[in-house]
Amino acid sequence: MEKKSRIRLTINGKELELEAEPNRSLLEVLRDDLGLTGTKQGCDREECGTCTVLLEGVSALSCNLAVGMVVGRKVETIEGLGQGGGLHPLQKAFVEKGAVQCGFCTPGIILETEALLRRDPAPTSEKITERLFPHLCRCTGYAKILEAIEYGARLRRGEPAVVTASHQGYVGRPRSALDAEDKVTGRAKFAADLYMPDMAYAKILRSPHAHAIIRNIDTSEAERIPGVRGFVTGRNLRAVRLGVKPLLRPGRGTFQPVIAIDRVRYKGEPVAAVAADTREIAEQALAAVKVDYEVLESVIGVEAALKPDAPRIFPEGNVEQTQTITRGDIAKGFAEADVVVENWYYTPFQEHGYIEPEAGLAYVDTDGRLFLQACTQFPYQCQQSLAQLLGLKAEEVRVVATPVGGGFGGKYVEHAWILAALLAYEVRSPVKVVYTREESILSSTKRHAALMRFKTGASRNGRLVALEAELFMDVGAYFDPLVTRYTAVAAQGPYEIPNVLVKAAQVATNVQKSGAFRGLGGIQIAFAQEQQLELIAQQLQMDPWEIRYLNALRPGSVTATGHHLEEGVGISATLKAVRPYYEQALQVARAENGSRETASTWKRGVGLACGWRAYGGQSTDPTEATVELLPDGTLEVRSGLVELGVGSTTALAQMAADLMGVRLEDVHLIGGDTARAPFPYTTSGEKAVMMIGGAVCRALEELRAALTSVSAQALGCRPEEITFKGGNALQAGRKLPLDRLAALCREVGVPLKYQGAARWSGYRPLDPDTGQGVFCDLYAMRTQVAEVDVNTTTGEVKVLRVVDASDTGTVVNPILLEGQIHGSIVQGLGYALTEEFVPGQTATLREYGLPTVLEMPEMVVLFVGDKVPSTPFGAKGAGETAIVPTPAAIANAIAHATRARLRRLPAKPDRVLAALRES
């Protein structure tokens, strides 16, 4: 390491002199040495914008400045904004406009905007997007950020704030996320922002081979390097010594080891993990580990894995027939069909692309308990895994979820923090792990790539009569049936089809494991099924909208799994909602294409797609929650809910506040902590709100009943006369504040803490051979219209507008739900056009191609559908599934514009040009 020098800098107005190696990045020095962790590290490669600081008032990427290059200069970080009390106008605008979801990108974007506004207080929207596009945000789809910037600029110029009238109740009202203020100020501590004295850094040695036998691992030399504290490898695993299966995620029907034992099955699979005093020593140590591999033939891609002579990843073979669904008589169905369309479709892997890389910090506390803080969506499963791997009781492991900087299904029980925790247990000192962007992309789970054969039959009048679908889901190196099952259930689309045969298989290949990703199953299906419908409509010369409306599921319909649908079947309502937009778009396209010179290389097109996906738990186990009225009259709610930046906690708090008649600020939510809220829950996001919300509502009902009877007694009235509002129990103008009521309850010995439970009641596991059963209680449903411009000579595709109508039931918080939908649409757009993960090759965010604000279309969000009787407040939620129809709608729009049918994604210029040549 380079010699330290004395470096003078002015940071947030304070002159500092510090000792640092001049070749370290400014970002690292700000975070590690100065504790200014509001400046984030999303990539360390100039590609995400999260590390933005102001250098002499101009925005600069601190990850790529050596501190030696900025000696004597003025640096401002997010911590320096709004100093001297109160939020900076931009911070205030971001909070109010719902521009903050996970918040990981927020500090960088706010500083970028501040730099712009100092020079140009009233920038045009072009200027704004030009500054914003290098800032990647995976959550918001950028729309609310743009809104916040324009509003913030107005506030900053001294224009008055827009005050929304105060109103009764919270459910159904736009509210900014509860944690937004912490995120805009940089105060929120993400996992990578945690530091402890005597902390070691963990690094992971990964397999350079896609498939190999490990003959030997030799860490002896590496262990002698000063500063190395310890190793975990497949050879010294405690679980192996204990005779326990060393699984990363026990109980999921999957054999994925926590670290490679005797074989590696994908490039990037962890082989050894080290803890050392510094990151550099950890890296040196890994370089000194000797692994003797016997390289085996590998297989990448479903097509290759299906070949009879393909190398075998498991002795049983690479293909596991996971789920068959049959309904009606498929042969008869096709015999009756007047048109039959059959095609293959392929959808690729998708990287979650959360801007926060995987991170965690673990240590063993003074009582000998293992304590892990990590950006996990599922602390309870991490606890389970660790307890099993270390032979501990669940109570001996505590896992706390830090704010998750974007999850989308990808931050589950992950190697990063599980290995860090195992190391911490071995070496008995705090161990921190933070993935580099490259290892995050290389090793994290992906959306399943899917190869699909769809054969669809319809009668002359447009009725769908038969569907045969064969689905091959690329599960990566370790089998895991869940997503394949979701896909099988989704295969029919939100349509009534009397004769169905679905065969879904998961296929093992030598790449990182596939896993959950929002919209799972539904998105692959929509890409195939919605193009099939389009082709049938073409053959029958039918309107694309009509054919969908004619076949749409309705209350009373029966799905291919035999599920009788009663509530939450709003697909036709969403179709009706988009219809005026669809027709107007068609008119505009006709006019546009007509007025352009015939030689014009740009063609306008409009595409329609519906989508659905199963929604709800995969078990009937109840989930629990407790509520307690605290002595100060505020409410404490403990549940298994983790905040993923999707506003779930805010929605839950809104429900609780309304039920108990208290202010939102007076609801304290405790969740995502296995010790303080021991209520395991296995799904995430909005579905969790339905379930956990149910449990909280039950508990609150009990609390209310107790409080009602005590206050009726105190006020000398009948219980029916009591209502709760404004933090009081009310009766005919008289009021009893909740803090007084709490004291009264204690006096008379009435408990203030109650537990409630809720379950998905309908679940009946699918029969593996016929697929009959009830997979879930509800289905999310929606329709989208996409308008695109396609350049027929360069293959460029611009998505101009997406109109989305979703069946939401009651909307608990419109601003947060809208933000979710925007984010999902842009994720779907990225999947359709720019994102591509090439196994073993894609290493950076730029190569992967996350969409920027320049790719963002105009988005119109419509909420339709009736209240759902069985959920709290009749809410259904529909944010994350907005991703489902987007790629299909775009593909249909491209075909409408050019006749080129894309059967493979992504539609990058080369592929669009190839499809154009074929058409």
Added chain:
Amino acid sequence: MKSFQLIDARSPQEAASLLNKYKGKAQPLAGGGDLLYLMKDRIEGRQIQMPDVLVNLESIPKLDSISYEKGKGLKLGAMALVSDVEANKTIRERFPILAQAAAEVASPQLRNMGTVGGNLCQKPRCWYYRNAHLPCLKKGGSTCYALEGDNRYYHAILEGGPCYIVHPSDLAPALIALNSQVALVGPKQSRTIPLESFFVNTKQNLYQENVLKPDEIVQEVSVPEPKEGSRGFYLKSRIRKSWDFALASAAVQMEIAGGVCRDCRIVLGGVAPLPYRAKDAETALKGKKINEQVALKVAEEALKAAQPMSMNAYKVDLAKTLLKRAVLQAGKV
């Protein structure tokens, strides 16, 4: 990141002397946009090593200047910021092709840090080359992975082989189209050469994309005053609307009188290991009245010699389209 010592230079000569003193172990540091990136990933091999010493050019006075003298032309100091080139009023008016190219570089933030010298000397973006774990041909290994591998985006269709990188710079095609000269400074001697001959293909030098000696730096790029009636246009195609390197780009600078092209220079970016001067296309354009057919013919001529790889044939069509459009745009009066 590879650790390094940072030494401030006070003059171009001193920078060159420092490079000479630490021969082979030192490299100039401009904005760091590419160099520090490579150092973090340790993109090295038998033939390409990461430096131990970085000679800081930022401390050299006036090396960031942009000056214009009527009749003599434009001078860009090596440390001139890409963002200043983009925003400079004179450049926008008299050398619009250069301002267009500058605006196509990376993002506003990176243009604010990136320099003219660094942009011309940046390393290619082949993802095999940039993968620290692959000992590719260019790093001193024995295979060019792009041949058998994924060569869809950032690989050559012209003058490729034995290594198939494409030159990533957006400034270079525009500057060559403007017939620029580049001044190089060594510890003892200086030399000035046409920018076109500054770049080499991978047959000429596998490990370096230009003719810089290890102890030389780029001091200045000078652009001659364009002739009366000279017009230029730069067009770039990329995967996303912005932010990405060129899949292909076209720079056309020409003198026109009465709709007829008197003289021209045509350079393509993103298609070859060096900015590709399309001389046959220039011949096809000179003396012609500019219209669709001529533009099409020019594009055909420019790509006549194309030898696409297994997966990048579409780039031939793409480059043709861009060039055709650039010719028509530049020819619009």
